[in-house]
Each structure stands twice: as C-alpha cells, then as structure tokens.
Amino acid sequence: MTITPEQQKEIEAARSNASQTLRPTVAKIEDILFNILPVLDHGFVRVIDYMGDDAAVIQAARVSYGRGTKKVSEDRGLIRYLMRHSHSTPFEMAEIKLHVKLPIFVARQWVRHRTASLNEYSARYSILDREFYIPETTQIAEQSKSNRQGRGNSVDREQAAQIIALLREDAERNYNHYAWMINEDERGDITDQNRSSLARELARINLTLSTYTQWYWKVNLHNLLHFLRLRADPHAQYEIRVYADEILKIVASWVPLTHEAFLDFRLNSVTLSAQAVDVLQAFVGGNRVSRETSGLSAREWEELLSRFPALKALPNP
C-alpha cells in the first residue's frame, strides 16, 4: 500500500484538528479516525466520520428527549431484544463513513449492497493509481468441487508461481498501455507532445479487474451489519471477506453492545428449517431419525450434523 507524502500530510492535518461537540463521541473511534487500516496488498479502510453509538440505538427505540439510556444491563438487554426480534429501525440511527481502497472485482461485489451512499474515484476524470491486487501463494486454490462458486485445495507451488507471474505481467502490461494511450504520467503531465491523449474514459477499459479503485462509502449500522453478515461469512470470497473482517473490528470498537448481540443472534446463530426443527425435536425426545425420512436434502443433513456433532454419536435408527 503506497501513501504519498502529500496524502500522509493531509491525514495528519485532519487528525490535529479537534473541536468541542455536544454530540455523542466514541473514544476508540476517535483514536483511529482518518488512519489507514491496511487490507490486502494495496488496499485499506479508513474511518472518516461516524454518527451515534450504542446509546443512539436505545435513544431512538425509546424516542426519548435525552440520551435515553438507563443501567448498562438494561441497555444491553434492550439491544439484545431489538436484535433478536429483528426490530431493525433503531440500528439505522447510527451511521459510519469509510474511505476504502479495493480491487475493482471486489468493488463489483461490494456495490451490490444498494442501501449505502457511495462516491467512487472517477476514472473518466482522473488517472488511476498503478496498483493491482496480486494474491499470495497461499490463496492460489482450485475451483471447489463441493461449493461450486468457491475455492478448494491449494494449487501446487510451481503452477501457483506461474499463475502469480501471469497475473502480475498482464496487469502491468495493460497499465503500461493505458498510460501510453492517455499519454500522461501519473502527475498528469503529457508524455509525448506529438501524440494525442486518448480520453481517460476509454483508455481505462484496458485495465484488469485486479486494478485498485477507491471510494467513500457511508452506511447505517443496520445495513452495515447486513453487509457483514453476508461478507464476513465463510462462503464470501476471501478478498472481500478480509475487508468485512477489518470493518467488524471497527464495529466492535464503535458499538460494543450491538457487536456482541450481532455475533450472538446473527453471525454465530443457526437457523433451522421447519424440517430440521422436527428432526432435532425427535432426537431430543429419544427418537432417532434417518436422513431419508427427515425431509432434509443431503446438504442440509450434513450441515445439521456439523452444527450438532453430538447427533453423529447417536445410534442410527
């Protein structure tokens, strides 16, 4: 990840500029505000602004005149109650704004979350940085056999090295041709006075999906948790999951009670289908059920057993 001295100076200037406010503040977020939190080889997440905290959720749920909080145990209980019963609107009352640098193929997944505000760096107007995502060797894996849209076993080291070399060479060559076509260096100076400068909006189409872009992303806590539920999940592609993991840590600092409730009632919860409830109910009552009579598909059955390994130890019907 490359930060220019100018960018570093801008960040420091922003961090040196404190004011008084009557709004709720969160010390742990103030501590990291504007700082670069690195993700992948050239990416980052930066917290630019935030509104509210755990108490803001409570305040809105109570439509209160003041801060609305009571004892910590009551506040925690209310937040857990709201999360458990999918009373989602109070969680919309806190908001966060992030500056994110990320590869374009990750951006394409990210943007499918429509309920957020977004300003992306414009490649019609500006020149993109010479930065591409190149996976580490440990990430070079085969198409999964079981999960038809994910990764399976590692690729052997030699072939992995070939793949990495290809990804790097192609990204760099295409960027070099991009720079040649726009006829500008990275500061925007004309390279060759005798050539035309191709419109940036056209030249960029030569870049690979591994090229980095960046954006400002602003989202409320409810929609952020929904994003995290899908993207911090093991089924999400690794390259977006590492962003979700980094943001989940920010959430833990920002709204610890909500974060705890989110882990318990969402991220680490298990949803049982009507059929799975019957199976489990039978087991608890001492009646063994076979996969065939359960009404579950092979995959659901497997998932149930992986969540409740004790079931496997029980004698078959």
Added chain:
Amino acid sequence: MTITPEQQKEIEAARSNASQTLRPTVAKIEDILFNILPVLDHGFVRVIDYMGDDAAVIQAARVSYGRGTKKVSEDRGLIRYLMRHSHSTPFEMAEIKLHVKLPIFVARQWVRHRTASLNEYSARYSILDREFYIPETTQIAEQSKSNRQGRGNSVDREQAAQIIALLREDAERNYNHYAWMINEDERGDITDQNRSSLARELARINLTLSTYTQWYWKVNLHNLLHFLRLRADPHAQYEIRVYADEILKIVASWVPLTHEAFLDFRLNSVTLSAQAVDVLQAFVGGNRVSRETSGLSAREWEELLSRFPALKALPNP
C-alpha cells in the same frame, strides 16, 4: 364491505377483457384477478397485476436466454437453495400489484415497509367513504402483561359492548362533522348553498384512525415475503395479520414452490442464538443445562422450551 354498482361493473369489465400474451401466466391468479377478497368488516385485497412466477426466479438466477427451468425437482431444489442461503435477488424478479382497502391505523403500520410502490387515495382531493373498522367482540382484549405491545385476555362481554358502542359512535359522529364541514354529500354535491365548504385536507383531520382508506401497492416477491414474515407473525397486530394471511394465500397460488420454501426456511423456521445452539448441543450430547448457566435470558429460555418441548421432559441438571 360496500361496493357500488359502478365499481362492480368496472371489475366485471376488466375481467371480460382477455388478450394473448407471450409472458408467463399463472392460471390460479388469472382466476381471481381484479376480484374482491374481503378482509375485516369493510376491507379487501384485490390482485391487479403480476409479473413472473416460480420459473421467473429460476430464469433470473440462471441469467438464461429462455425460460431457464429444468425438471420440477431441480427447480424446487434451486428455489429451496436460494431461499436457504438468502440469495434474495432472484426473488426480486417477480412482482405483484394489489389494491387494498384498510383502516388508517393499519395503513400506518403497513407503510413502514418502504421498499414498495404506493398510491393512496387522496383525502386532499377526494371524499373518504363512510366506513370504519369496528372490532368484533372476540377481538376486544386487554393489554397483555407478558407482551407489552399486544393483547391478552378477553374483556368481559358487557364492557366489550360498551367499548364497541363508543368506537362506533365516535367514528360516526366525527364522520358526520367531517361531512358537515366539507358541506358535501358522498357524491360531491353541495349540501347547503349558504355555507362554505371547508378544504378537504383540513376537514379530514377530524376523522378517527379507524376510518378506511385504500391504495394501490406494488411490491416484488422478495420484499413481499419480508412483509409477510413480519406481519403474518403472531406478534403482529391482529388487524394487519389478517391482511398478511390473505396475501399469503395469494402467494401460495402464484408461486407455489417459493411459498413452500418460504414456510420451511422462514415462517416456520427457528433461529437459535449462539448460546441456544450450545444448550441444545449439550442436551443432545446428554449434558443437561440449567437456565442459570445457559447464558439465555428467561424469555429466550422459555422460547427454546416451547420450540423443543421434549427438553422439558428431561431431568433437571
């Protein structure tokens, strides 16, 4: 529920006007299209239009050139897979449009579902019908002690009769005053040439929340199912639940595979918190857990036992 002869004629005219189409059609919905399906004392639901069917969900999931469906068992499997893994976007590819007549207090709950299109009958422009929701005696119930936002025991018949009388008298008196203020009868003719006609947008503020309004409501299948999950739930207020129940029947006729998957993976599913999973896992493995050591709140514990009654039969730890 009062339908004027003109309205009846309009419905019949619409039903007598068939055309050819290449679009997918659903016979069971064509059968009821435009018809009035009564709800509560004066309300109704009417299906006005629909787009797509179960196959449209599959077609979009496959981004196919044709209808995209294969064997029924494969189609069912794919729809269940999508529902189970919260792949919600294919369910946005089917759409339904309803004409609904409903009391204003129900409308106020309904409209909190923001992801739908809505055209409400304008009481600034037009005169509202003289129709109010008056609950049946069986619905006159006390504030619940356990669920602080619902109903508990029935009120005794005598007091219930008093309540019903009050609701009716107040609604009617207020409507009469509304009619007097706008100085018009229900056909829009001036009642008294020597008086002014108060602006309708002001006169309507005298009406009770039990007064009926009506609207066109258009929503995609994904958002409709979300609405039904919250409003066909026993915790929803009875008066909106009966609308949800009626719409759920329409969904069963329209998209039977999606309806089945929705019942199994949403409406009749159980979500266990991280703690509840541990408790159940312990039980299955033969280890009894007490409420106190479970990490569950009293209410969560009770809910778990009500879902898995066999747990109660087990000896206490």
Added chain:
Amino acid sequence: MTITPEQQKEIEAARSNASQTLRPTVAKIEDILFNILPVLDHGFVRVIDYMGDDAAVIQAARVSYGRGTKKVSEDRGLIRYLMRHSHSTPFEMAEIKLHVKLPIFVARQWVRHRTASLNEYSARYSILDREFYIPETTQIAEQSKSNRQGRGNSVDREQAAQIIALLREDAERNYNHYAWMINEDERGDITDQNRSSLARELARINLTLSTYTQWYWKVNLHNLLHFLRLRADPHAQYEIRVYADEILKIVASWVPLTHEAFLDFRLNSVTLSAQAVDVLQAFVGGNRVSRETSGLSAREWEELLSRFPALKALPNP
C-alpha cells in the same frame, strides 16, 4: 407545546455534556442541538445529531485523503456545479437526525418519503399525549376551485369558529374515551380497578388524525433537500410546509453553501418544457406566440406568464 420538567431536564443534561472530537463540527448547529424549535400549536423539531458539513460534500466528491477543501470560492463553485448537474451522491455524504412532534395527518404525508430512517413513538406500547392540532382561524379556508387539492378563500369568522369548536370537541371527546378504554391516566396508573384495560393498540383507533405523535427521523442531505423541495413548496399542505420551513432554516445554518445552491438551482429555479422553451425563444427573437399555437395547456401558459410577467406587456400576435 407542553414539555414536562423531566423532559426539560433531559434536554439540559444532554446540552451540558461536551466532548472533544476530530470530526467536523458546525458551531451554529451545536448552538441549537437538542433544543426545541416550536412548530404549529404543539409540535416541534429538535436536531439530535448531524454528520458532516459543506466540506464533507466536497471531500466525497474529490474522494480525498484529507478535508478536501480549497479556497472558499472554489468550494462554492464545486457545490454549485454538483447541484446544477444533479451529481447527487456527494450530498448523500452529510446526514442529520431530527426529533419531530407532529400531527398524525402530517406524519402520514411525511412518511411517504421512503429514503429516511424512522422510529416512531409506539401507541401499541405507550400512551399518547393529550395533544391535538387545532388550526388557527386564519387557516380555516375553503376547498380551492383552481387547485383541486388545496385551500382557497377564507371561511367567514362565524363558521370558522364553529369548525374550530367541532375539531376541538371531537378530538377531546375521542381522547377521553381512549383514556377510559385503556383505563389508565397519563402516568400509566390504572384508573378503575374493577374494569379491564383495553389493549392500547385497539383503543388508539378511536383517536382523531389531528392527534400528535412523535418520531426520530434521520436522513441524508440529498434526500432531505428532495423532501424540502416538495414540502416547502406552495402546493404542499400548510401544516407540513411549516415543518419544512423550519428545517430549511436549520439547513441554512448547517450547510450554507449547499443551502444557497439549493435555493438557486432547485427551490427558486424554473423548469421550462420543450414547448415553453420554444415560446420563450420566439418572444426573445421578437416573434409573438399565442396560447393556442403554443402547444401549452391553459395552466402551463398561465404559469409561464406568472414567471415572466414582462411577456404580458408584449402586444398579442
């Protein structure tokens, strides 16, 4: 507008609790934070929280590492450029949270703006305040002849007094019956031990649409301006317009450059149809056009003349 001493104390407590922050602050908003800004007879608007300022719009438009602002004249120019060309996403980067008390019929119009977060005081759970909107005599007006959904001439004083009396009596009687049905006073104490307490969710249906409710409303600057464009407009109903006017003043304090651009390019702008452009173009070129040959409807013609009164002085063709 009635504020209890407890509520007043809560507000003062919130205002006495300052912290340090690195986030942008706006002194003029800090000055009024949490304070009650009265609207109508019992309503109010309170600013509860805000995120960002004019500079936040610029920062996002530039996807900058620091504050992103340059000279004031350049910043103003950029904001005007963004507003003029409907580049709306940077205006989504500022956010405000309001606590609003408002009559239910106003709430019903307000909530049609779907792109905001909302927590309303629950009348299923809590008891509503004994407060109703009663219009002032000057507001008692006839249904407009020209604008079929608005107000026209004033009603004569005697009839206006009758109307006001009716509105007040009906609202109060219905509230009294509501209180009798729930069998509780405003502190939630049982009134009569020998009667049942009707569920609040049912009793409330007896209340008039003039009854006050309250909510927390959180919205980004772009969507707020859209709300203000529609609701600060002379065609909006007076009772919601006064809220919009009050909020517009808040916007002027909060984001003065955006406010100015909004007035110039939205609120005080004129959109000419293709036909109206032709008419005006002809006039400027010295060719007089008649209404009949203009392609404009009578109403559009009238509107054009009211915007450009100098046209009337020109000789007819």
Added chain:
Amino acid sequence: MTITPEQQKEIEAARSNASQTLRPTVAKIEDILFNILPVLDHGFVRVIDYMGDDAAVIQAARVSYGRGTKKVSEDRGLIRYLMRHSHSTPFEMAEIKLHVKLPIFVARQWVRHRTASLNEYSARYSILDREFYIPETTQIAEQSKSNRQGRGNSVDREQAAQIIALLREDAERNYNHYAWMINEDERGDITDQNRSSLARELARINLTLSTYTQWYWKVNLHNLLHFLRLRADPHAQYEIRVYADEILKIVASWVPLTHEAFLDFRLNSVTLSAQAVDVLQAFVGGNRVSRETSGLSAREWEELLSRFPALKALPNP
C-alpha cells in the same frame, strides 16, 4: 454479437408459447419480447417481461376499481400533469424486465442506479464468454478540454489504429491466460488433466474491463426514466448512452403517452436557475444584461445562450 444455436432455440421456444391473460398487454412489446436488440459490437438488450402500460399509471393515480382510463385526451392530460408536477409514484406502477449484455466498464456505471433489481451472470460459478468491446475508429477521441470527463476531438487514424490493436491484443491475451488458469474450454471441459484448475473467482481478475458480462435488470418506469434522463444525456459516456437510446425506443413502444411527456418535461426541458430567470425576465422586458452583472458563471451564461440563441442577436448592454 454471438448467439449459440441453443440460445436461439431457447428464444424461439419462449416466443412460440402464447397464453390468455386478463392483464393489460401492449402489442408492440409482445412483438419484440425475448428478441435480441443489438447494441455495440457484442452487446444486446432483450425485453423479458413487462407489467402495465400508460393506463396503469392512470389507474393508480385514480386508485380505481377498473382500468381507470377515460378519453385519450384526458388520459394524456393527466399523464402530462403528473410528469410536470413530479407526481412520481404513479409511474412506479409499471415495471419492465430486461436481459442486457454489456461491457464490464458500462456495467459499473449502470449499477450505480440502485433502485432496480439485478441478477448478474456469476463469474465465480460460470465461465465468461470470450467477447470484448473494441471501439470503432470513429469513437477513438481525445480527452476533452472543456468537459473534463468526456471526449473531444478525434485521434488521427494511424494512432487510432494502434490504440484499437492494443485494446484487442490485451483483451485477448488476458482472456487466453484466464482460460489457461481455469484449465477449461468454453464448454467447461478440462483442457489438461495434469494441471490444476484455478478457482474461477480468482482467474477472472485477469480480465480487462472491456470484457462483456450480462444480467437481468428489472426496474419500474419512474426509476427507468430517471436512468434514461442521466444516461441518454449527451454528457453520459457514449458506450452507456447507446444502451439508453435503445431502451428509450422500447419505452416509446411500451408507454407512448408517458414517453411523450418525458421528452417534453424532462429530456428536452430546460431548468433555469433563479439568476437565469432574472436574466431572461430582463431581456423579455427589454433590459439587456451583461454576463458580469448576471450572477451567472461563464459556463451557465454560455449554456443559457446556447438554449436561447436569439439572446445573442440582441445588442449588448
């Protein structure tokens, strides 16, 4: 644009399958349903389904029991009134579903319109087609000097040929390496049994932004018109504008009254700022205004003159 025989057969099968319906149908759309409407070198738009027509807009605006339409002139008048006064909700009552094939860089602009439903072909799950957008020579243009995010003069033929060759070679080479990495041909058969098949989700990052993708896109008429207003605009990038132009033709066939109103009050309308109104008002009244005293920026002044060329002919003040 390449369509396989299987795809062609699927389209024909869908077109041969007519049914009866009571829903409104639009003959001109039935005529083109499912057919491929080519855009750019390999892209297309296909209409997959539609709900409603011009009458559906009227029906919803009237909240009617039947079709709701009256005389054609009244219907046209109402639709123009709704469009002119930004009464947008009735236009949400019609819906269309398109299958679109488009280059990824166009998809990235398109997806910024959040209020639509979208299912994209998954490159984690499936293999992308070997198709890239290569601009025609006439499209190879310089970065614009005046509009800093668009195209200006053409590039000379020789350099244009070089650019086209580069774009083609890089796209093809990168696709070849993609195919080598996933170790599969386009039918999904393994190419080399002795190599691993890299996970598709990783291999795709090597592809250029000119590679084609495809998706199902479903949107209501109001949001579609908003999309068209921004993307059929001369400031939009050429490659998305040609899609917007094609869709605009579909809209003309589907909802001709709405289309006409959209052209008159949106696409071909002119919005004058408060200052521009003053300038024009002065001109009409015979008072000449200079750019310096107008309050308009140089660019606004230029735009005003280009809209009202007769102003230029007037003597300077």
